[in-house]
Amino acid sequence: MGAISLLLTLDEVENKQFEFGGGIMIKNNELTKNLIKTSSELNEKVNGDYYRLKYHLMPSVGFLNDPNGFIQFNGEYHLFYQFNPLYPKDKRVCWAHVKSPDLVHWSMLPTALYPSEWYETHGCYSGCAVNNNGEFTLIYTGNVKNKLGKRETYQCIAQSNDGENFVKYKNNPVISNAPEGYTTHFRDPKVWKHDGLWYMSLGTQTEKEEGVVLLYSSQDLLVWNKIGEIAGANTKKLNYLGYMWECPNLFKLDGKDILLFCPQGVEPNGDLYNNRYQCGYLLGKLNYKMGKLSYGDFTELDRGFEFYAPQVSRDEKGRLLLVGWMGIPEEEDSPTVKNNWLHCLTIVRELHLENDKIYQNPVEEMKLLRTNETKYENVVINNEQIRLNNIYGDCFELVCDFSWENVLEFGIKLRCDDEEKQKTLLYYNTKEEKIILDRCKSGLSKTGVRKCKIVNRKKLSIRLFMDKSSLEIFINKGEETFSSRIYPKEDSKNIFFYAQGGIVNLNIKYWNI
Structure with a gap:
């Protein structure tokens, strides 16, 4: 799991161009040259850091945050994560890509997504992966900012025939900005299939700066229709639970529908909510027609100092698996920064429900180590x-x-x-x-x-x-x-x-x- 190189050689990257459904993976020589140069120059400095991890995933260089695209595809586990190799000099968020036969021994694949298109100039932000009738498909947020900091957000698709090289859909984006009444903080699509339809949860905020999660549906992953608000912060039950809800996962566990998400702007309350940003879940029943979740209390998922943006995936054994980011947004004063790397992911955990509470345990495969x-x-x-x-x-x-x-x-x-x-x-x-x-x-x-x-x-x-x-x-x-x-x-x-x-x-x- 350690310091595996995330990058191809310069010749390999420059010679790669793939077509899929009329889409083209555009070569970005300036960006790839910078990435490779940075990685090569800093490799000795990064790997000489005592705090480098032995069995956790971490960036070969630069910044890591949200896990993305966690999926078992053709018998292999694939995991992507937000990756900024130029950190802290420049913000060019990519998707790093690893795979594993057993969730503990990981091998590095070519970086899956670079910000090369007009709809993602400031980063290929978080998202998920699905198996669309044998087609490995990534759904992610393209982030754009102008000089004044004004944001535009686009939900996009990239596809692969071989599970390694991804090509962006020629008619991206498939959703442009948030619907009326919501801000352009509109991101982190998580997609699943239910009764023959695709569904997508998206984190956003209202124009009154109240966190919500929206539900969309689609027949083909390309044309999406908004159904409604799954849940929102400004309710009597939740007592204003934050100004933004990020990284939603909506899944069924032991017969219950669960919305797992990360609310920002929640005030500390005794032993609760003491991190800068929180992570937790609502448990209840989702009305797919109305797009509404009936739910109980909000429950924190992890009690530690660094845990955020988890992503869940169900494997071929039927297990519901989770991996999270061992970090918190906007807390970047780690002693590893001076050695040009930052953050890691958690080990993979299996979830089950007991007395309406999520229990987390390391996957059985951790015993292999x-x-x-x-x-x-x-x-x-x-x-x-x-x-x-x-x-x-x-x-x-x-x-x-x-x-x-x-x-x-x-x-x-x-x-x-x-x-x-x-x-x-x-x-x-x-x-x-x-x-x-x-x-x-x-x-x-x-x-x-x-x-x-x-x-x-x-x-x-x-x-x-x-x-x-x-x-x-x-x-x-x-x-x-x-x-x-x-x-x-x-x-x-x-x-x-x-x-x-x-x-x-x-x-x-x-x-x-």
């Missing part, structure tokens, strides 16, 4: 802190099952130096019934604390994945998750377990990755 198992059973921690042999490092999977009768607090200290001046805390307070992630001493990352309620059942399961500078935590088999980036020193690799005010029993499994 395990090496050198270390196992401890019935460890007793009596109001003390302990360290266990062979549980140490910066790239691992750790599973901890705690049980107790009377204890005030217990947890794990990750990525500690010997003096504990640097550490990342994950602990449970039994009185407050809260699981807490504290990165105030995690290193170069922003400081802060994230919390959420977990009912005290005298048992707690924690499964976590550490990968140099990323941390993904799964509580009670996916009941809650925390996705975050941390930047400790290279020699901060100690792991401690502790209990305060009582005794806990602990079973541990640990693998190097």
Whole structure:
């Protein structure tokens, strides 16, 4: 998954021109030369960064954000993501493209989309992929801005015969700007088929700056008709949930219709909504004829510091899979920026519904990465802190099952130096019934604390994945998750377990990755 080159050689790019349905992939020599020159010049600097990840997808150079086009096509998993190789010098958002047989071992393919047309001069923005009767089709937002910053947004299509080389539809765009009553913040199409028709959800905002998701339908992916508003921020139930809704996914899970999206402009509320922008879902029933979702409360999907713009896809096994961006828009002060790269994606997760709540768990295939198992059973921690042999490092999977009768607090200290001046805390307070992630001493990352309620059942399961500078935590088999980036020193690799005010029993499994 690591630092695989995203770019072809210059000769390969300049010689490529493909036709499809009358469309032409236009060569953009100036852009490709800049991309290749930038990648070549910065390769050593980027790959020399300690915080580069071992088993997460990340850009070979430059900026990564939203995952796009997640699909299983002809037995292989394909994933695209927003990619700006010239960051921070210039904003030319492309679609990088990777594929995998198993969701954990990825190979790089040629960059799928470059901003080469009039309807996408400032970037090929987020979108999705579908299998249209054997034709691999991408649907994305073309973004255009003039010198005054005025925006135009266009929904566009690109198609492929071979699953690798994509050609833009000759009559793009298929939807030009938002309908009357909405602003040109109109983007992130997610398309699916239902009862023989194609449907598209799109994030936008009203002219009163209230976030909404719109529903469109089409028979052929080319001509689209607006049906209505699936849901919107300005309702009594949602109490003004933000000025813009991005990256909508609408899907069925265990018999329920779910709208997953990212509202911007939501004020913090206790333990909730403490990131710059949020991500969560509404669960209910979609009326396809009216384009309306009946729904309950908004629920945050991830409790960590960096999680945004997830995309879901159903595979040939029937699993509903999710991958997200371990980042937040407009928060770009990571220590990796000086080495000319930024951000990563999460590991792939499988979703299921339990008591009307989405549970997330790493896909089964993550076990393929395990090496050198270390196992401890019935460890007793009596109001003390302990360290266990062979549980140490910066790239691992750790599973901890705690049980107790009377204890005030217990947890794990990750990525500690010997003096504990640097550490990342994950602990449970039994009185407050809260699981807490504290990165105030995690290193170069922003400081802060994230919390959420977990009912005290005298048992707690924690499964976590550490990968140099990323941390993904799964509580009670996916009941809650925390996705975050941390930047400790290279020699901060100690792991401690502790209990305060009582005794806990602990079973541990640990693998190097």
